Amino acid sequence: MPGPCRSLLIAILAHICSKACLHQPEAGRRPPFLQTFIRKSLTHCICRYDARGEARIPSLDITQTWNPAMKNEDNTRTITYPLFAGIVSVQEILVIGVFLCMLYLISRADFLLFHSIAELASIGVAFSIFAIIWNSRRFIPDGFFLIVGISFLFVGGIDLVHTLAYKGIGIFPGDNADLPTQLWIAARYFQSISFLVASFFIGRAITREKKYDTAIVVALCSLAAILTFASIFLWQNFPRCFIEGIGLTPFKIASEYIICAILIATTLILFWKRDHFDPVVFRLLIFAQVFLIFGELVFTSYVSVYGEMNIVGHLFRLLSIYFFYKVFVVISISRPYDLLLREFKRNEDNLRRSEENYRTLFDNMQEGLAYCRMIYDEAGQPADWVYIDVNKRFGELPGLSDIKGKHVLEAIPDTRELTPELFDTYGRVTSTGVPETFEIDFKPLKMWLRVSVYSPEKGFFVAVFDDISAQKHAEETLRKARDFYLMILDDFPNPIWRAGSDGKCDYFNKDWLEFTGRTLEQEMGDGWADGVHPDDLDRCLTIYQTAFANREPFDMEYRLRYHDGTYRWISDSGKPFYTPEGEFAGYIGSCYDIHARNLAEEALRQANDKLNLLASITRHDIKNQIFTLRAYLDFSKESRGDALKTTEYIIKEERAIDAIERQIAFTKEYEDLGVKAPVWQSIESCIKDATAALPMRDITIDNGVSDLEVYADPLFPKVFYNLIDNALRYGGASMTHIGE
Structure with missing residues (x-):
C-alpha cells in the first residue's frame, strides 16, 4: 500500500478511536506521542496548501476538549479529542510505557524471548477471557460476548501453536518462518471474522430460546479450527506467507489488509450499536480494535521475522490485548454489571425509572386511589380493610388526610352502617379477582363517587375514586x-x-x-x-x-x-x-x-255517491216521461178533429205528468239518504210495512228470504215500498202475485 494511503487509513482509525471517546464527555490530557502520530498520519490526507504551495494541516491539539466551532486566526479549525478519558489512568499509562520499554529492550537482546513473552501474554489473556465467558454463559443476554469469548479459546490455541512454531524455537521440523506466519494469518482471520459475526448479535441471542447458542458457537469454532490446522499441517494447501530471503508474500500482505478491513467494519458496527454497551466498555473495545488494526498494518511491511517492524507490530498487539484484558477480565470482575450483566442492570434501571414514573403518576392523577388489604371475620366475610397506600388526591377527601395505615372503620366509622354494599362489592372483587365499576352515594362523606376496583392479588384490592357529586347534582336538577x-x-x-x-x-x-x-x-x-x-x-x-x-x-x-x-x-x-x-x-x-271524522267523511262520501246515482236515474226517468209527454202533445195537435183520439192522448199525457210527479216525490223522500248511521233491518219487516201502506187488492207477495237481515240506511224500507208500488201500477189487471 502506498505511504499516503496507509497514512490515510491510520488517520481514519485514529479518528474512529477519538470519535469513540466522544461517548464519554469528560476530557483529559493525552500522551504527546499519540498527538504526534496522528498529526503525521494526517499530513497526506487533510493537508492544505498555502499560496506558496507548501502543505499546511489544521492545528491538532489532542490534549483539549472537542469544540468544532473553534477556529484559528488563519481560519483553520482546531480539532480536539477527549481520547483516554475514563479508560486508563496516568499510573496505568506509566506502567504500560515502562513494560513496553522493557519488552523493547528484551527484543534487542533476545527476539525469541521477547516474542514468547508477548505471545504468551496474549494467549494467557485469551484463555482468561474464555474462562470468564464460559462460566458466565448462562447469564449473558446476547450473542456478542458469547461468540467473542469462545472464539478467544481457539484464537489463543492457534497463537500457542504459532509461538511454538516460531523460527528458532526448533519444535516443528523445518524450522522456517513460513509456518508461524501461516498460523499467525490463520489466527488473525479467525479473530477478525469471529468479531464481525459477533457484532451482528449485539443485543440479541443467536436462537430464540438461547438453549443451543453455546453449542452452536463451539461447534462452528471447532470446525473452523480443525479445517485451519488440516489445511496447514495435513493437506498443506494453505497459501505461503513468508519466503526466506524475499520476505512477505503478496497473499500475506493482502490478508493483513483484508483483516484490517474486517476489523474496521466490526468497529463501525460497534459504533453504530454503541448504546448496547457501557460507555467505558465501548471505548475499551474500540481501542482494542484500533490497536489491533495498527498492528496488522505494521505487519505488512517487515522483511525479517526478527525485524524492527515485527517488534512494533507486537507492541501494538500487546496494547490491543491490554484493552481486551481491561474489558473482559478487569471489568467483568470489578463491575460485572457493566459488561456481561449490563442488560440486567439496564432492565433494573428501567424498572426503577418505571417505578418512579408510576409513582409520579400515582401521586398526581386526578382520581383518588387507595391500595388496601381486606380483613375477614371468623366466618370469612369482609369485616374491615386497611389502607396500605393512598395517593395525594385521595388524601384530599374530607377527613382522609392521614388515613394511610388505618382501618376504614377507624377512619370512617359509619361506613358499614351507611354503605354496607361497599363491603359486599370489595369482598366480591377481592375473592373473585373480577374488576367492577359502580357509582355509590357515599353517605359518610356526603359525596357521590364513581369507583373502579380490582384485585392485584388475593386478599388485596385497589380502588380508584372519582368525585361525581357535581355531576349527580346536575343530573338531579335535570331530572x-x-x-x-x-x-x-x-x-x-x-x-x-x-x-x-x-x-x-x-x-x-x-x-x-x-x-x-x-x-x-x-x-x-x-x-x-x-x-x-x-x-x-x-x-x-x-x-x-x-x-x-x-x-x-x-x-x-x-x-x-x-x-x-x-x-x-x-x-x-x-x-x-x-x-x-x-x-x-x-x-x-x-x-x-280522527276516527269519528273519518267515519263522517266516509258516510258523506257514500251518501253523495248514492245521491248522485239516484239523481242520475231520476233525471233519466223524467227525461223519458217528458219525451213521452211531448210526443202525445204533438199527437193531440194533429188529432184535433178526432175527439176520441184527442181524449186518449190527453189521458196518456196525464199519466206521464203523474209519473213525473211521483219521481219528484221520490227524490224528496231520499233527501236524508246517508245522513243517519246504518242499522240492521229485516227484509220481511220491510215488505210487511210496504204492503200495509199500499192498495194490494188480492195480489199476494212471495217472500223467499224471510229470515234475512241487511245492514243498511234507515231509508232502506222505502226501496221495497217503491218497488211494490211500481209493480201494482204497471203490472196489469191480470197480475195476481208479486215474487220471483
Missing part, C-alpha cells in the same frame, strides 16, 4: 326539570310519544297508554308498532324511518288498536328536537283521534 315537563305532557289531553336518537321510543304519556290499554313497558322501543293495523304498518314505518333519517317533521294517519280491541284512526305528527348544544336528541310527537 326534576324533565319530570316537570313530563308531568305536563302526561296531563296533555292527546297521546304523546318521544323517541331517542336511536329511533327507539322511550316515553308515552298517560293518554296514549289509556288509548291503547297497554303498559309503558309494552310500548317502549318498537313495542308500539304492535298496535298499528297490519295494513298500515309498512306505510307507517316507511314514513317514520325516512323522516328520522333526514331529521324532518312528518305527518301521517294510521289505524291504532283501541283498548277495546277495535282500530281507530289517528293523526300522528312528529318533529325532531335538539339539545341546548345543538345535538340531535330524537323525535317528539302528538296524536289526535
Whole structure:
C-alpha cells in the first residue's frame, strides 16, 4: 500500500478511536506521542496548501476538549479529542510505557524471548477471557460476548501453536518462518471474522430460546479450527506467507489488509450499536480494535521475522490485548454489571425509572386511589380493610388526610352502617379477582363517587375514586326539570310519544297508554308498532324511518288498536328536537283521534255517491216521461178533429205528468239518504210495512228470504215500498202475485 494511503487509513482509525471517546464527555490530557502520530498520519490526507504551495494541516491539539466551532486566526479549525478519558489512568499509562520499554529492550537482546513473552501474554489473556465467558454463559443476554469469548479459546490455541512454531524455537521440523506466519494469518482471520459475526448479535441471542447458542458457537469454532490446522499441517494447501530471503508474500500482505478491513467494519458496527454497551466498555473495545488494526498494518511491511517492524507490530498487539484484558477480565470482575450483566442492570434501571414514573403518576392523577388489604371475620366475610397506600388526591377527601395505615372503620366509622354494599362489592372483587365499576352515594362523606376496583392479588384490592357529586347534582336538577315537563305532557289531553336518537321510543304519556290499554313497558322501543293495523304498518314505518333519517317533521294517519280491541284512526305528527348544544336528541310527537271524522267523511262520501246515482236515474226517468209527454202533445195537435183520439192522448199525457210527479216525490223522500248511521233491518219487516201502506187488492207477495237481515240506511224500507208500488201500477189487471 502506498505511504499516503496507509497514512490515510491510520488517520481514519485514529479518528474512529477519538470519535469513540466522544461517548464519554469528560476530557483529559493525552500522551504527546499519540498527538504526534496522528498529526503525521494526517499530513497526506487533510493537508492544505498555502499560496506558496507548501502543505499546511489544521492545528491538532489532542490534549483539549472537542469544540468544532473553534477556529484559528488563519481560519483553520482546531480539532480536539477527549481520547483516554475514563479508560486508563496516568499510573496505568506509566506502567504500560515502562513494560513496553522493557519488552523493547528484551527484543534487542533476545527476539525469541521477547516474542514468547508477548505471545504468551496474549494467549494467557485469551484463555482468561474464555474462562470468564464460559462460566458466565448462562447469564449473558446476547450473542456478542458469547461468540467473542469462545472464539478467544481457539484464537489463543492457534497463537500457542504459532509461538511454538516460531523460527528458532526448533519444535516443528523445518524450522522456517513460513509456518508461524501461516498460523499467525490463520489466527488473525479467525479473530477478525469471529468479531464481525459477533457484532451482528449485539443485543440479541443467536436462537430464540438461547438453549443451543453455546453449542452452536463451539461447534462452528471447532470446525473452523480443525479445517485451519488440516489445511496447514495435513493437506498443506494453505497459501505461503513468508519466503526466506524475499520476505512477505503478496497473499500475506493482502490478508493483513483484508483483516484490517474486517476489523474496521466490526468497529463501525460497534459504533453504530454503541448504546448496547457501557460507555467505558465501548471505548475499551474500540481501542482494542484500533490497536489491533495498527498492528496488522505494521505487519505488512517487515522483511525479517526478527525485524524492527515485527517488534512494533507486537507492541501494538500487546496494547490491543491490554484493552481486551481491561474489558473482559478487569471489568467483568470489578463491575460485572457493566459488561456481561449490563442488560440486567439496564432492565433494573428501567424498572426503577418505571417505578418512579408510576409513582409520579400515582401521586398526581386526578382520581383518588387507595391500595388496601381486606380483613375477614371468623366466618370469612369482609369485616374491615386497611389502607396500605393512598395517593395525594385521595388524601384530599374530607377527613382522609392521614388515613394511610388505618382501618376504614377507624377512619370512617359509619361506613358499614351507611354503605354496607361497599363491603359486599370489595369482598366480591377481592375473592373473585373480577374488576367492577359502580357509582355509590357515599353517605359518610356526603359525596357521590364513581369507583373502579380490582384485585392485584388475593386478599388485596385497589380502588380508584372519582368525585361525581357535581355531576349527580346536575343530573338531579335535570331530572326534576324533565319530570316537570313530563308531568305536563302526561296531563296533555292527546297521546304523546318521544323517541331517542336511536329511533327507539322511550316515553308515552298517560293518554296514549289509556288509548291503547297497554303498559309503558309494552310500548317502549318498537313495542308500539304492535298496535298499528297490519295494513298500515309498512306505510307507517316507511314514513317514520325516512323522516328520522333526514331529521324532518312528518305527518301521517294510521289505524291504532283501541283498548277495546277495535282500530281507530289517528293523526300522528312528529318533529325532531335538539339539545341546548345543538345535538340531535330524537323525535317528539302528538296524536289526535280522527276516527269519528273519518267515519263522517266516509258516510258523506257514500251518501253523495248514492245521491248522485239516484239523481242520475231520476233525471233519466223524467227525461223519458217528458219525451213521452211531448210526443202525445204533438199527437193531440194533429188529432184535433178526432175527439176520441184527442181524449186518449190527453189521458196518456196525464199519466206521464203523474209519473213525473211521483219521481219528484221520490227524490224528496231520499233527501236524508246517508245522513243517519246504518242499522240492521229485516227484509220481511220491510215488505210487511210496504204492503200495509199500499192498495194490494188480492195480489199476494212471495217472500223467499224471510229470515234475512241487511245492514243498511234507515231509508232502506222505502226501496221495497217503491218497488211494490211500481209493480201494482204497471203490472196489469191480470197480475195476481208479486215474487220471483
